[in-house]
Amino acid sequence: MDQTDHVPEQAGSSSDTGRGQDASVSAPIIRLRAVIAAAKYHGLELDTRDFAAEPGEDTPSPATLVRWLEDQGAVAKAVRIKWRYLVKMTQSPPVVLMFRDGSAALMVNTTPDRGVVWLQDPLKTAAAPVAVDELRLSQIWTGDILLIKRRKGESEADAPISLGWLAKMVLREKRSLRDIGLASITLSILQIFPPLIVMQVIDKVVSYHSMSTLVSISGLLFIFSIYEVLISYARRDLSLVLTTRIDSRISLHLFSRLLALPLEYFERQQTGNVLGRVMSIYKVRDFLTGRLMSTFLDLFTLVVILPFLFIISSTLAWMTVACAGLIGLIVVVAMAPLSRVMVRQMEAERDRSAVLYESVAGIRTLKTLALEPIRKQVWDDATARVIRWKLAMGRMSNWPQTLVMPLDLFISRGVILVGAYLALTSPSTVGVGALVAFMMLGGRVATPLVGLARLLDDFNEVMSSLAEAASVLNQPTETKALTMGMRPPIKGALLFEDVNFSYPGSTRLALKDVNFSVPAGTMLGLVGRSGSGKSTITRLLQGVSRSYTGYLKLDGVDLREINLTHLRRSFGVVLQDNFLFRGTIYDNITAGRPGFTMDDVVHAARMAGAEEFIERMPAGYDTFIEEGCTNISGGQRQRLAIARAVITDPKLMILDEATSALDPESEALVNANLERIGKGRTMVIVSHRLSSLVNCDQICVMNQGAVVDIAPHDVLLERCDIYRTLWMQQNRHTSSRAQSEDSSLIAEGE
Structure with missing residues (x-):
């Protein structure tokens, strides 16, 4: 009981920004720390910097936290629960309890x-847990909890895009589908x-001239019509939702x-x-x-009405069904040749869209070089291909359609x-009345039958479209690398050990047995002729390409093991x-990351020379x-970057x-x-202007993917021929001026 008596103070210290030992930590951060601690129990390493709050949301809501956790590879669920159920959750994994002040704690x-x-306390996971009773917890707890576990198997977000994937997404709306079906x-x-x-x-009123029967039937028909209008409206609204x-x-x-696709794919x-x-x-x-949905909804009409057609006249009913079946057969036979032409048409339309996008994206170059006539010709050729395949x-x-038309006309007129x-x-x-009734019902039966047959035609186009989308969306993603892996503190020590790398589709090595290391805090320059592998090294450091051999380590940890x-x-x-x-400039400097003040932005702009x-x-x-x-x-754009x-x-x-884009003054x-x-901090600077690398601690000289030498500027001038040649080429005018001054001095001395 002594432990319980101290609960308010202890709970307050973990949830109130103005009280306790952690007053400097805000309540939303405490809530995020609680979620991260619960996820860590299941082997998931999360980082608060990966969390993006909803616009206008000061404190992350349970729904927002669920979305974030699922994006990070977890399964999460927010639940509002009563005390009597909460207290029975013995031996459960850590559960996040949401507090009224915006913080949280781990149960x-x-x-x-x-x-x-x-x-x-999520900020002191090594400390002993504290017992809290119902009365004290009710003063700070909202009643919401967050349940977290590790995802097993393939999630909907990672599953391959296919017709089955889309169908599962539709079938998830069971309640709406049920209501639409009932309607x-x-x-x-x-x-x-x-x-x-x-x-x-027709059979009773007209034949027997019964006005009273007509009035009764008219009232009944009016009531049915009202119900039909209201239910039709409800079904359309449900379908829209x-x-x-x-x-x-x-x-x-x-x-x-x-966004999860690797940069290499877009390149x-x-x-x-x-x-x-x-x-x-x-x-x-x-x-x-x-x-598809409208056709299947019409099939409900077919299932209900078709028996009545056979009751009215089995002969006419069989004729209607036979004609609809022939329509379906014609459509099925025509599917294969139509599919081949349709694929060619879609390829032509996609190529034309690519021409349009490229022209708009490169409009500055297009205008500068007066390429309008050439691009018009390219567009005309692409349009001609689209028109040709569309006509075919x-x-x-x-x-x-011509073969189907007589059958369709026979259903409606014959x-x-x-x-x-x-x-x-x-x-x-x-009878006459039965014939009129059959025509009214028969028209409603023929429509879904014909629609079902034509649905096969649409299905062919849909499968081609799905294949096009899947060819992009089913590419290997970086999802696992983005959500899994180690999160060590970064200091900046780099080690390249026998690193070899070649770009996809290329047989030539872009990097050959690269070996060098620099301690943390080193300013490292990378120089070399074009194509020597300088930018390739920066790509590997950023994790853009991970298919290298050898070891590339950051602070002793292989780069491929880091999140x-x-x-x-x-x-x-x-x-x-x-x-x-x-x-705004402010938005671009902060890049949408919360927590930066205007002082931070001004300081960054001053360091980049952008303040002025x-x-x-x-x-x-x-x-x-x-x-x-x-x-x-x-x-200016470069300095903002x-x-x-x-x-x-x-x-x-x-x-x-x-x-490279800066003027000499900037x-x-x-x-x-x-x-x-x-x-x-460690700086890796790639530059063709060697004068900007003179003050670097180490300069790595590269040639054809291999490291030629690595040393400070003065040492490289003495012992590295490639570096000396590059330096002389860029500073020829300085050398010439010095030589002329020396010559003039000698002449005066003579």
Whole structure:
């Protein structure tokens, strides 16, 4: 009992930002730490930096935490539970309890006979758990808990994209499908009564001139019509909700899968081609939630109405079914040749989309070089191929449609003539009212039968579209590397040991037996002629390519064993051509990562030499950067990219030709700050301008994928022929000036 008496103070210290020993830690961080500790019990290593809060959400909600955990490879569920059930969860894995102030704690065990649960401070997992009773817990607990476990087997997010995958996604909406099915059955039953009533009107009311019967039947028909209108509205609304939910789920999975693809894949593919293939999946979506669903809903009508048709006239019913069967047979026979032409048409349309995307993306180069006539010719050729295959597709599909048309006309027109003949020759078989009722019901039966046959035609196109989307989305992803692996603290010591690497599809080694090491805090320069392997080394460091042989270690840990997200978040990378997003300068420097203040942004901009031009802008750090960075210069964009890299205070920075787009003044400013930027961190600088690498601790000279030498600048000038040659080429004018001054001095002395 003594332990229980101290519960409020202990619980408060783990959940209140203003009290206890951890007052400096905010409540949302405590909640995230609790989730991370619970996941670690199941062998999942998570990082708070990977968490992205929902817009406008100060404290992560249980739903947001569930989404994050599932993205990280866990299975999570948020549950609201009562005390009497919570206290019975003995010997369970750690459970996250949500507190009212936005923090959380870990429930590690319960003692039902004492009526207490045992809570663990997520910031002090080594400390002993504390017992809490119902009264004290109710003062701080919201009633929500978070259950976490490791995912076993393949998740929906990782499963291959296929028709079965999409079908499972549709079938997950069981409640909506059930309600739509019930509405369809009800509508089918209601649709039986009007034709039967019309039959009675013709046979009874008209024949016997019974006005009272007409009034009664009219009222009944009106009531059925009202119900039919209301249920039809409800079914359409349910179908709309269903398709919207499925559409949103497909969109989320599609974008996540696309972002999980490795960079190497995008480098090998044409962007417009990739986008065209991915967007093909929406044709499958339209098929599943549109034509397929409407056809199967109409089949409810067929199942209910068809028996009544056979009751009215088995002869007319068999004729209707036979014609619909012949239509289906024609469609099936035409499927194979139509499929081949359809694939060619889709390829032509995808190629044309690629031309359009490439022209828009490269519009600046296109205008600068006056390439409009050439690009127009390329577009005209691509359009001609599309038109040619579209025309072939239309003509080929025209034949089955022509063959189907007489059968379709017979169902709608010929059956009534046969029915009239039967009514004239044998009135006892088919009466006038029965004939009218058959025509009213028969039209509703023929529609789903014909639709089912034509569905096979659409199915062929859908499978082609699905294959196109799957060819991109089913590529091997980085999901496992992004969510699994070690998360060691990064200091920056690098070791290359017998590293060999070749790009996919190439037989030539891009790196050959690379061996060198640098301690943490080293400023390392990489130099060499074009194609010597400098940028390849930076790619391996960033985890872009992991198919190398040998050992590449960061702080003694093989790079392939480190969590890829943790690795990339620990790096600061500035490339030769950096991409800035549409948004303010502040948004681009912080790159959407929460927690940075304006002081952090200003400090990063000052280190990158960007502060002076930002402050000259009318809106300062709130200046909006347009798409394509049309309102800032290339040098300004480069300095913003450097500021974006240094604001996270990475322990290892990679600058790959980072100053190539800068003017001499800006380059001198950035180079002057490099020593200050590099203090306390490892810097890997790739540059063709050797003057910017003079102050590097070590300079690695590369040639044809191999390391020629590694040493400081002065040592390389003396012993490395390649480095000396490159230095002389870039500083020829300086050498010539020095030689001329020496000659003039000698002449004066003479």
